[in-house]
Amino acid sequence: MSISKKWSAAAAGLLALALASGGAVSASAAPGDPIKNPQSNGSNGSFYLFDENAESADAPGQVFDRAQYLFAASDNVDYLSEIDPDDYAAPGTWDTVYKFVAKPSELNGGTGSWRAYALDSAAGPNGGVLTPALTLGDLTAGNNGSIDSVFAADGDWLVGLAFTTNAGVTPVGMVYRTVTIDGDTDTYTYAPIEYDVPVGPEPVVEADLTAGLETTGLVTETVDSKILAIDAGVAQAGKTLSYGTFPAGLADQVILDANGVGTIDASVVPYWQTTKLYLAESDNTVVAWDTFTLSQDQITTDTTDVTVEVTNSGKFSIVAPAAQSIDLGDVRRNRVTTPVALGAVSVFDDRDELKGWNLNITSSAFTGPGATSVPANALGYAPVGTTLVGGITAGAAKLAGEGTFGVLATADAGSATGEFEPVVIDTNLTFKAPINAAKGVHTAVLTLDLVSK
Template sequence: MKISLAKRGILGLGAVVTAAALSIVPAATASAAIVPTVGSAHPVYLLSDLDGTQIPAGTVLGWNDSALFSPEPSDEDYNSVFTVPENTGQVRKFLSPRGQEANVNAWNAYGPLGLTPSGILLPNAMPSGNTSAGLGSPSGSSAVAQAGGDYSLGIAFFNGNQVLEVDFVYITVTANQRPELATWTFATPTAPATAPTVTTAALNAATVGTAFSQTLTADGTAPITWAVKSGTALPAGLALDGTTGVISGTPTTAGAYNVTLVATNTAGSAEKAFSGTVSAPAPTAPTKPAGSDANQVTITAPAKGDTTVTVPAGIANANKTLTAWAWSDPTNLGNVTTDANGNAIVDISSLPAGDHTVALTLPGDGTFAVQAWGTFSKVSAAGDTLTDTVDLTAAVTASDLWSLNAEATAVDFGNVARNASVSKKLGKVTVVDDRNVLKGWNLTAAVSDFTNAANDVIPSSALTVVPGFYAGYTPLAGITTGTGSQLATSTAVSTLTSGALFDADLTFQAPKDAQTGDYKSTLTITLASK
């Protein structure tokens, strides 16, 4: 065919017991506490009575075949037991419609089991062993075998007329008018989903400017999704991943918050309210004192050329090591030591000429409480560092070009044998983005199905696209190639007027069942702004 592309066990352990009489008679007087259930209370497996190995779900069994109920997937030692619930007075096995396992009035058939407080040891699951007819329809195990259909087969624990627990499997019966020839298969029922309960006690402490991450937790059947309840909000800067339950981000605003988070699964939803306070970031320098702030002192103005000033911090600060700070921007001038009168000599040689504020704080004090502060003016001296300013301006221009050009107009793969492949180059594709406002872009390719004159079709998946840069082109930072139909992408950078150059390897794989003929397809290249 020719292809072209236009660019667009223990024997008897489970024996049936028939001698005991059923003392719980299905009747209209059954306890009102009996309600339909979905899902076995515990996992139930069927084991071979010959070697205790598990019988796989879906195995076809005869109506009179012996198999053992077990709470364990295998039991070569034949010692697995179903735990007897507290207050159990009797135990029975049963056949019932699905969803009616705990509704005795709906049972189709039932049979006796001996009650041993230490546990029910591997009861026999033979359907014909349910020797008593129930009130359900069809009534009796033989009638079930003749009718066929979907049922539950299991054991039930009673306290008086109240069903305490049912453990069962789903079975599908293939009917036969001779019950002994009926067959059945089984599957373990799916446990009902449990609605979620949020278990996260509180949200972790959050601080402005510090990265935050916390995974919410909840009990209940997976998968559980998460959401912020309408009308509430996480602190600014934080976001919730609804799939993973991860709250992450960097808080941007200090203050109290209140948010309600909702966990949801197929069984329902649960919500929980959380409150807290986003703390302001810890200070890294004292706040510049001014006006009537406490502990202001008078600093004698330095003479021209002086490199120090004396800060009279007072007798309360005598013989202390303090840290000196200077403003406009907070500048750490280092530690100083006061004398017996509380005077500290501060080196101002690094400060330019002009007005300054100096403050003293205790080293290691995270609050940066000011012990003494004052102002002074430094007179410019020969050799002092001097500053002046020059305003700089520049106008950035652009061509405002936005274009896409594919150099070749067709790619011909030639003759391709069935189950063979041929590769060709797409050819140079040029993207120019020199718009006045840069936003980035995506370059994608879409391929239509291949068809011939007889309307035979080869799916577009027969073509594999491997993007790359055009040979000899040096890509600019921010422009990258993709995979498959995503040929390339760009951040908000200019390609310059020369453009970004791309190519791709195109490989056509002829299917083994393809009809012969000349096939055509269209590869469409699209440039879309972000």
């Protein structure tokens, strides 16, 4: 059930203006890191994953369940970076965007063969696919059992975006990643992105630790300390050497002083494990190694349970700007007004179930002198978030005289404001006078709707 709260006509702001100039707003996204193209699964490129808090979800081996909300972006830091269709399909060759799950043999049949899919769009401010949701459990359309058959089958699958024609049946370009499904637990993992990396020296293997290089006294350990004292001797004085261990665990560099002495933090090495530590030059030539075993005194512990109950107010509301009438100034025909701030709009969401929400903006047509009018889309806006929290973002700008109305702000499921700390959003309003607009004052009613997802 959707909950809708409106900044209604009784409290709506009147936009008043006579027929004067303004400007436009643009945005750009930072590019992602270079990746191997194609990936070993055949994809021409890849994308990055973010969770419901807009935090990176690309940690190696990270496990997700089928209802976990994830979305994709083209940059590993900027979660609002759009996935550009031109990177995968020639301009003008496609007309629809889909997200899909398929086996390699099901790729080329589009909606006629993909196991699960859902419609998406390239509606970002820069013409790309903006934050496409990749929650696998929501891809309920498909073939041969849809997403349920994917989790029932286990194994490796391909998940990604396709730019298609012929009502989705003909993919023109695609970008995808490999996931491994565990149907017994209804979970899955993403294979890591492959990067182009320079060829380096051969890694050190345990066989490189020959008897002639063993250095008694290279490592000194003390009871209850995981800081190793290193004494490589004057032959290694002043050097910066790489180090590593067998079994694996430590890998970094150590700076030795004028006597060849330094320290290494071995916190990740378990107590009572016999470990070999080596020092190597930049080309991975081993120059010395030694064996050590960390030890500790007997430790006793006691535990105490700590309990706290979290409560909430259930509040879900919008507080509109104090100003009920906004004058956008004077404007010449076929020109745009200077931006004028609507004023701060506050949104509170402290409900039991945090479903997320959209703060939508619409306007009536502008009534002019006599029986004249100007279409509502003459109004433009550019949202400016003054106080935003994780999972809540400002919407895209709309140019005066162009496009359709959208959202001032949107909140992902799971995001909250608390009872007393609202999200605060403002927007700069502009108006483009049609070339044949009547001279005189024009007015319209601006409406904000807070809608639960």
